[in-house]
Amino acid sequence: xxxxxxxxxxxxxxxxxxxxxxxxxxxxxxxxxxxxxxxxxxxxxxxxxxxxxxxxxxxxxxxxxxxxxxxxxxxxxxxxxxxxxxxxxxxxxxxxxxxxxxxxxxxxxxxxxxxxxxxxxxxxxxxxxxxxxxxxxxxxxxxxxxxxxxxxxxxxxxxxxxxxxxxxxxxxxxxxxxxxxxxxxxxxxxxxxxxxxxxxxxxxxxxxxxxxxxxxxxxxxxxxxxxxxxxxxxxxxxxxxxxxxxxxxxxxxxxxxxxxxxxxxxx
Amino acid sequence: xxxxxxxxxxxxxxxxxxxxxxxxxxxxxxxxxxxxxxxxxxxxxxxxxxxxxxxxxxxxxxxxxxxxxxxxxxxxxxxxxxxxxxxxxxxxxxxxxxxxxxxxxxxxxxxxxxxxxxxxxxxxxxxxxxxxxxxxxxxxxxxxxxxxxxxxxxxxxxxxxxxxxxxxxxxxxxxxxxxxxxxxxxxxxxxxxxxxxxxxxxxxxxxxxxxxxxxxxxxxxxxxxxxxxxxxxxxxxxxxxxxxxxxxxxxxxxxxxxxxxxxxxxxxxxxxxxxxxxxxxxxxxxxxxxxxxxxxxxxxxxxxxxxxxxxxxxxxxxxxxxxxxxxxxxxxxxxxxxxxxxxxxxxxxxxxxxxxxxxxxxxxxxxxxxxxxxxxxxx
Numbered sequence: 001x002x003x004x005x006x007x008x009x010x011x012x013x014x015x016x017x018x019x020x021x022x023x024x025x026x027x028x029x030x031x032x033x034x035x036x037x038x039x040x041x042x043x044x045x046x047x048x049x050x051x052x053x054x055x056x057x058x059x060x061x062x063x064x065x066x067x068x069x070x071x072x073x074x075x076x077x078x079x080x081x082x083x084x085x086x087x088x089x090x091x092x093x094x095x096x097x098x099x100x101x102x103x104x105x106x107x108x109x110x111x112x113x114x115x116x117x118x119x120x121x122x123x124x125x126x127x128x129x130x131x132x133x134x135x136x137x138x139x140x141x142x143x144x145x146x147x148x149x150x151x152x153x154x155x156x157x158x159x160x161x162x163x164x165x166x167x168x169x170x171x172x173x174x175x176x177x178x179x180x181x182x183x184x185x186x187x188x189x190x191x192x193x194x195x196x197x198x199x200x201x202x203x204x205x206x207x208x209x210x211x212x213x214x215x216x217x218x219x220x221x222x223x224x225x226x227x228x229x230x231x232x233x234x235x236x237x238x239x240x241x242x243x244x245x246x247x248x249x250x251x252x253x254x255x256x257x258x259x260x261x262x263x264x265x266x267x
Numbered sequence: 268x269x270x271x272x273x274x275x276x277x278x279x280x281x282x283x284x285x286x287x288x289x290x291x292x293x294x295x296x297x298x299x300x301x302x303x304x305x306x307x308x309x310x311x312x313x314x315x316x317x318x319x320x321x322x323x324x325x326x327x328x329x330x331x332x333x334x335x336x337x338x339x340x341x342x343x344x345x346x347x348x349x350x351x352x353x354x355x356x357x358x359x360x361x362x363x364x365x366x367x368x369x370x371x372x373x374x375x376x377x378x379x380x381x382x383x384x385x386x387x388x389x390x391x392x393x394x395x396x397x398x399x400x401x402x403x404x405x406x407x408x409x410x411x412x413x414x415x416x417x418x419x420x421x422x423x424x425x426x427x428x429x430x431x432x433x434x435x436x437x438x439x440x441x442x443x444x445x446x447x448x449x450x451x452x453x454x455x456x457x458x459x460x461x462x463x464x465x466x467x468x469x470x471x472x473x474x475x476x477x478x479x480x481x482x483x484x485x486x487x488x489x490x491x492x493x494x495x496x497x498x499x500x501x502x503x504x505x506x507x508x509x510x511x512x513x514x515x516x517x518x519x520x521x522x523x524x525x526x527x528x529x530x531x532x533x534x535x536x537x538x539x540x541x542x543x544x545x546x547x548x549x550x551x552x553x554x555x556x557x558x559x560x561x562x563x564x565x566x567x568x569x570x571x572x573x574x575x576x577x578x579x580x581x582x583x584x585x586x587x588x589x590x591x592x593x594x595x596x597x598x599x600x601x602x603x604x605x606x607x608x609x610x611x612x613x614x615x616x617x618x619x620x621x622x623x624x625x626x627x628x629x630x631x632x633x634x635x636x637x638x639x640x641x642x643x644x645x646x
């Protein structure tokens with residue numbers, strides 16, 4: 001498995017508008033890492049720094065002792081897979097070809113049997129094998145999401161980052177996808193990082209929760225029961241809540257109360 | 268030990284554990300997987316059939332095109348004469364007519380059609396825009412400016428028609444270079460590139476218009492003819508080698524990068540995460556299409572339609588996978604060009620219509636019909 005270290009990272013689209021402030025994070029254990037926090041807090045920005053889609057203004061991202069800034073996009077691509085938030089392709093290919101793109105680093109011109117097998121198994125895992133020859137743009141939003149997740153999974157990287165994988169999914173598949181990602185992380189010794197908005201799903205499935213707060217800093221990192229507290233949720237989201245411990249899973253269960261206007265607002 | 272790691276986790280349900288374990292098992296002998304592979308392979312065979320069909324069309328239409336003209340030459344006689352010429356055994360009286368007068372125009376049509384079609388595919392793909400064509404970045408306005416300079420300022424009179432080709436080629440590269448330089452200061456996103464292309468086009472067109480205001484009527488006629496584009500502008504074999512070399516280079520390179528185009532089509536972020544520097548890739552593609560389309564239009568004038576519409580038509584038949592879309596469009600574009608040229612030459616014989624006009628007039632309605640009829644969403 002890949003060690004990830006983020007040291008003193010600042011990121012901004014220009015000097016006057018800094019999105020991330022002094023981010024420090026170390027990941028040395030495989031598992032499902034859920035990143036939570038309010039809108040515009042830099043969740044996507046942080047994970048994009050890890051996969052070298054953008055480069056930090058200051059600080060370092062280190063994968064397995066190697067500075068990402070000194071690695072090529074291709075080197076990073078072998079270690080870190082990335083599934084972006086929903087996007088519609090301008091010209092859509094069939095589902096099977098769309099997922100095959102995820103095998104880009106494994107295949108040469110023409111697609112070998114092994115790539116097709118991996119794609120097929122992953123389509124089965126996502127329950128979309130009957131969509132194989134449909135055009136990607138003809139699918140529903142939820143089906144898109146499943147195809148995107150499949151495209152990420154077939155990359156077979158040791159780190160997989162998913163930007164809101166459960167957006168657009170109905171509750172059944174939100175639960176299924178998160179549970180599946182947890183199982184894959186355990187089974188394959190992977191680090192899987194997802195950005196997530198549902199606190200209770202995060203609580204149930206995350207091994208570790210990374211909580212970001214405005215203006216782009218890490219507020220808390222740890223097990224769900226340590227991070228998802230009444231105080232943290234109020235400070236970070238500006239909302240009152242009650243937190244119980246679920247009898248069956250022994251995980252915190254959050255019941256949202258009222259929003260506190262004027263607290264933790266976007267600015 | 269990893270056998271029961273999943274079972275030890277008290278959160279996971281049996282269904283999910285089984286699904287994930289299934290994901291790890293060998294499926295190479297699975298019957299349903301075999302069916303999926305069979306379907307996939309037959310879809311590829313269909314793409315090759317499409318390519319083969321239009322290769323045959325090219326061969327047949329080449330001969331038809333050569334039979335058209337004042338001197339009557341039979342359909343099969345054409346192949347015979349070409350074969351005799353290539354084997355160095357020239358016996359026919361028509362050898363000169365076939366080989367020196369009629370064949371260069373057809374060959375130029377094939378090269379130009381293929382070149383403009385792959386430029387269209389690449390442009391639409393990297394700019395993620397169905398309205399993009401080889402001229403989106405302003406290649407046409409640059410070429411037009413160069414050609415108008417040659418025709419109005421007396422270069423063609425002084426240095427011969429080669430000066431027109433050289434000036435058109437030189438100026439058609441300018442917009443691409445400007446966009447490449449601009450991208451160092453901003454970025455090379457599709458929107459930036461398209462907007463820059465529009466800006467440059469307006470500047471060139473303004474200067475071209477001024478030159479045309481000063482031009483005399485015979486020069487204006489020439490300019491109008493050139494801006495419509497026509498294979499009649501091909502001056503025999505001397506026009507072929509450069510265009511052929513550049514287009515062949517373009518086709519080969521675009522075949523090599525076609526897999527990368529698929530990755531880029533999934534979005535810039537996703538492409539970067541798969542190891543492709545999206546902005547740099549887009550710039551390289553713009554430079555490639557800039558050079559290829561410049562090489563074509565400097566010989567043939569501004570032939571429209573083929574670069575814009577060919578990729579759409581081919582996508583409707585074989586899908587958007589660039590690994591097949593690139594070669595299939597090259598073949599289809601070549602076929603479309605020579606078919607349209609033949610029609611243009613026979614429809615009001617002995618006079619002729621320029622190929623771009625024919626393609627738009629006949630191809631336009633067919634294209635509209637296809638847009639209405641298409642059942643799968645290619646866009």
